[in-house]
Amino acid sequence: MSPKTLYDKIWDAHVAHEAEDGTCLLYIDRHLVHEVTSPQAFEGLRMAGRKVRAPEKTIAVPDHNVPTTPGRDDPKNMTEDSAIQVAALDTNAKDFGIHYYPVSDVRQGIVHIVGPEQGWTLPGMTVVCGDSHTATHGAFGALAHGIGTSEVEHVLATQTLIQKKSKNMKVEITGKLRPGVTAKDITLSVIGATGTAGGTGYVIEYCGEAIRDLSMEGRMTVCNMAIEGGARAGLIAPDEKTFAYCKGRPHAPKGAAWEAAEAYWRTLFTDEGAHFDKVVTLKGEDIAPVVTWGTSPEDVLPITANVPAADDFTGGKVGAAQRSLDYMDLKPGTPLKDIEIDTVFIGSCTNGRIEDLRAAAEILKGKKIAVKRAMVVPGSGLVRAQAEEEGLADIFKEAGFEWRLAGCSMCLAMNPDQLAPGERCAATSNRNFEGRQGRGGRTHLMSPAMAAAAAITGKLTDVRELM
Amino acid sequence: MQKFTKLSGIAAPMPLVNIDTDMIIPKQFLKTIKRSGLGVNLFDEMRYDDDRNEIPDFVLNKPQYREAQILVAGDNFGCGSSREHAPWAIADFGITCVIAPSYADIFYNNCFKNGILPIVLPQEQVDVLMKDAEKGSNARIEVDLEAQTVTTSDGETFSFEVDSFKKHCLMNGLDDIGLTMEKAASIDAFETEAAAVRPWV
Numbered sequence: 001m002s003p004k005t006l007y008d009k010i011w012d013a014h015v016a017h018e019a020e021d022g023t024c025l026l027y028i029d030r031h032l033v034h035e036v037t038s039p040q041a042f043e044g045l046r047m048a049g050r051k052v053r054a055p056e057k058t059i060a061v062p063d064h065n066v067p068t069t070p071g072r073d074d075p076k077n078m079t080e081d082s083a084i085q086v087a088a089l090d091t092n093a094k095d096f097g098i099h100y101y102p103v104s105d106v107r108q109g110i111v112h113i114v115g116p117e118q119g120w121t122l123p124g125m126t127v128v129c130g131d132s133h134t135a136t137h138g139a140f141g142a143l144a145h146g147i148g149t150s151e152v153e154h155v156l157a158t159q160t161l162i163q164k165k166s167k168n169m170k171v172e173i174t175g176k177l178r179p180g181v182t183a184k185d186i187t188l189s190v191i192g193a194t195g196t197a198g199g200t201g202y203v204i205e206y207c208g209e210a211i212r213d214l215s216m217e218g219r220m221t222v223c224n225m226a227i228e229g230g231a232r233a234g235l236i237a238p239d240e241k242t243f244a245y246c247k248g249r250p251h252a253p254k255g256a257a258w259e260a261a262e263a264y265w266r267t268l269f270t271d272e273g274a275h276f277d278k279v280v281t282l283k284g285e286d287i288a289p290v291v292t293w294g295t296s297p298e299d300v301l302p303i304t305a306n307v308p309a310a311d312d313f314t315g316g317k318v319g320a321a322q323r324s325l326d327y328m329d330l331k332p333g334t335p336l337k338d339i340e341i342d343t344v345f346i347g348s349c350t351n352g353r354i355e356d357l358r359a360a361a362e363i364l365k366g367k368k369i370a371v372k373r374a375m376v377v378p379g380s381g382l383v384r385a386q387a388e389e390e391g392l393a394d395i396f397k398e399a400g401f402e403w404r405l406a407g408c409s410m411c412l413a414m415n416p417d418q419l420a421p422g423e424r425c426a427a428t429s430n431r432n433f434e435g436r437q438g439r440g441g442r443t444h445l446m447s448p449a450m451a452a453a454a455a456i457t458g459k460l461t462d463v464r465e466l467m
Numbered sequence: 468m469q470k471f472t473k474l475s476g477i478a479a480p481m482p483l484v485n486i487d488t489d490m491i492i493p494k495q496f497l498k499t500i501k502r503s504g505l506g507v508n509l510f511d512e513m514r515y516d517d518d519r520n521e522i523p524d525f526v527l528n529k530p531q532y533r534e535a536q537i538l539v540a541g542d543n544f545g546c547g548s549s550r551e552h553a554p555w556a557i558a559d560f561g562i563t564c565v566i567a568p569s570y571a572d573i574f575y576n577n578c579f580k581n582g583i584l585p586i587v588l589p590q591e592q593v594d595v596l597m598k599d600a601e602k603g604s605n606a607r608i609e610v611d612l613e614a615q616t617v618t619t620s621d622g623e624t625f626s627f628e629v630d631s632f633k634k635h636c637l638m639n640g641l642d643d644i645g646l647t648m649e650k651a652a653s654i655d656a657f658e659t660e661a662a663a664v665r666p667w668v
Contacts, residue, residue: 013664016657017650023632025650027657029668037550039500048644053654057668065498081498088500125668132549132573146573148551149502150580150643158647160654164630196485197543197569230546232572253667261667296485315590316484316541323483412548414494421517433489433547435512 003271005168006237007203010143010268014126016160025160029125030142032111033060033098033152035089036414037130041153042092051096053159058098059120062086063110064414066103068377068404073104082415096156109380109406112136112349116220117380119249123238123265128155133349133430135226139219140246141238141268143203146227166232167277169202170270173210175284180464182289182359183218184351184428184447186210187225189287192300194280199231202278205270206236210284216245217355224350225430228297237269289463291336292432292445294324299432303450303462307334327434328442329422336460339444343425344374344455345437346401346448348411351428352379354386356448360428361392363452363466369400370458371426375417376401377409399455413438426454469582470640474564474610476536478600479526484541488574491545491553505552506559527560531603537610539593539600540567544585545574554581564610566617568593579633580643584612592617592625612638 004012017025031054038060045052052058065082066072075083086103093100101108107118112133115121127137127144130152137144147161155161171190191198204226211222219236226234243262246252253261288302299321301308309332310322325332330339346352346360357378376396378384384406387393393403410417411429419425419441428451432443444460453461496508514525521528527535538557544567545553554577557565565578566586578585588596599606599619606620612634618624636643647654661668 013661017653019632021631023630025647025654027654027661036497040502040551043500050644079498085498085500122667124665130549130551132547134549146549148549148554148573148577148580150551150577154644154647157644158651158654159658160647162632162643162647196546197571200543200569200572227573230543230571257667261665264665296487298485316482319482320484320541412494414497431487431489431547433487435493436489439493439512439517 003274005270005274005276006141006205006235006268007143007168008274010124010126011165013124022164024163024165026126026163028128028155028159028161029057030115030120030127031058031155032115032127032129032134033058034064034111034131035062035085036064037149038092038152039085039088040149041156042096044153045156050157052098052156055097057159058156059115060089060093060098061101061108061111061114062089062103064408064412066407067415068407068409068417070405072405106381106385109383110349110352110408112224113352113379113383116140117382119246119252122246122252122261123242124268128161132227133224135234136220136224136349138223138226138234139216139236140242141235143233143235145233166203167201168275169199169204169231169278170276171204171206172208172279172281173206173284174208174281175210176213177210177284177287180289180449180467181287182447182449183214183221185287185290187222188290188292188297188300188445189282190280191225191229191297192290193282194229196228196296196298197230199226199229202231204229204231204234206234211236212239215355216241217353220353221350225297228430238265289447289450291450291460293328293330293336294321295327295432295434296320296324297430297432297445299324301336303336303460305336307332307336337462339460340424340458341426341454341460342372342423343419344369344371344451345410345425345427345429346451347377347379347409348429349379350430351448352377352383354383356428357383357387357392360448360452361395363449363463364399364456365395367399367456369455371455374401374455375404375410377404378406380406410437412436426451426460468580468640468642471563471582471584471612471637473612474536475607477532477534477604478537478539478596478608479532479535480597480600481526481538481540482597485543485546486540487547488545488550488553489547492550492556497550497552502555503559505556506561509556509560534561536562537564537566537608538562539596540565542568544570546571549573551577554578554583558583566593566596579637582637582640584610584637586617586627588617588625588627595619595623
């Protein structure tokens, strides 16, 4: 048998039907659902008189729209259209008999944080969700990708997805990371190196010592942004850390079933000599704490660099860079460390897990913010509870941060957490697109530690200077 | 689903790379529970000022492009989120064909579910079409899905590739779910087999 990549193995184990032209029906093990991209899909099922084929494999949680302030389980405290979407999810979950974590449930949170936390996401699975950051679950060695609403409906009705296989891409991060460098810096640096379309048509497998050294939380951060590099999915082979994370989770297998599962999961790695269509290698020691300066996640530079000029680029990127500079109101040649920040946002499916809050709190301990406003939005109710138990919440509050309830919040600003025009934000989220965090808002992406550092100084800051 | 076979229409030029889904349809319009009615908010933040007045310089606000049915754009069109509201907004505006050197994966797939043909052509050919589109409403671009060709107003023809299954579905306006349900026996068999190998799933 020819050697296979991890992606090949998971793919092969899920092909329910293959047509002559290579179009496959890929069986889906877990379907995660949220309130924004699902109402039209459920409506489609109703109109066609269809059921959810595998409700026991379908998990719903409202996250995108929900306010992160107290009282939110009363619909009166939501905008009318948000309340309608959340109510629609309530009704659809009930009518179609799927698992559901309502806003009032302490387990509610961002769908990509809830899935792993509750043990829904396990190695070797196929996981989809009507959200591009489904790539997050790849950290477990699960093939996970975002789908559109028509595909959500297709998966609800058939538990399969019509797919053609992607190509294999390997992203290797060799050696050790330097102090102050995190998973977020890895994933942003990879996008900086490959561009936002560098992964288009591929499934990425992240490997190498620096990836192995990451916690599960860090691996989720890396895979989360695979989509920002254009890839269909990102994967990391499961190992002891993965098994330890999964063991004992509410929906993870127990007893003999666990033993069988673990034995199977131990076969999930890329075989020696397997073929990759594209290989990118970065040295861990070369990666610095980075920030974005522009309006594409590929606009990444080490914090020690200066704002580039449009002429530093070629082709269509010249115009795009100029547009970014204008939008971000930045002058070429300005040291990134001189850029003043109004707001700090710590949270999102990229960096809203406990390790992220610990990293930020470590920097903030005993300090005060020097920005107009700063907020922490834990990725789930359980992350929030744990952070309170560990005393992190007190550190954030004493520093001047708002301590919010779980949700997507200012990552995409569908709820009331939004930037005002011109407001400049240090954010731990995943997209710095124009208007992403609010019309006219300016976003600089970075790690939680870097965001905490910016909160203290009021400027983009090299976290290593505060360590 | 709306069929797509042939189109002869005005093409709007958008010579920008990385046009993302937040530009195509900003998040405040994702709160709908319907698929229709989003055309008026297509490219909303580029199209209207803070007082909801049209920004005259934006391409789709110019008189010659208000009836555009084709969009010619730069690399990596549709990058960002999985929101199908992006193709819904494009289709609702009346655009049923996009031409660009490359697309983000999810957006590309979403187009085919909504009667939109996303055509991939090399940069040099997109450049030619961009120039053609810049001529305005007198320059109609012809698209023939059956023949897999795009023809400029000057009669220059380019061929494009498209997946045969996606082409078939688009040309016939087929419902994917119905097609997949015909293969229910394969799915049943797979489930039985998978339950034996991976009972914990």
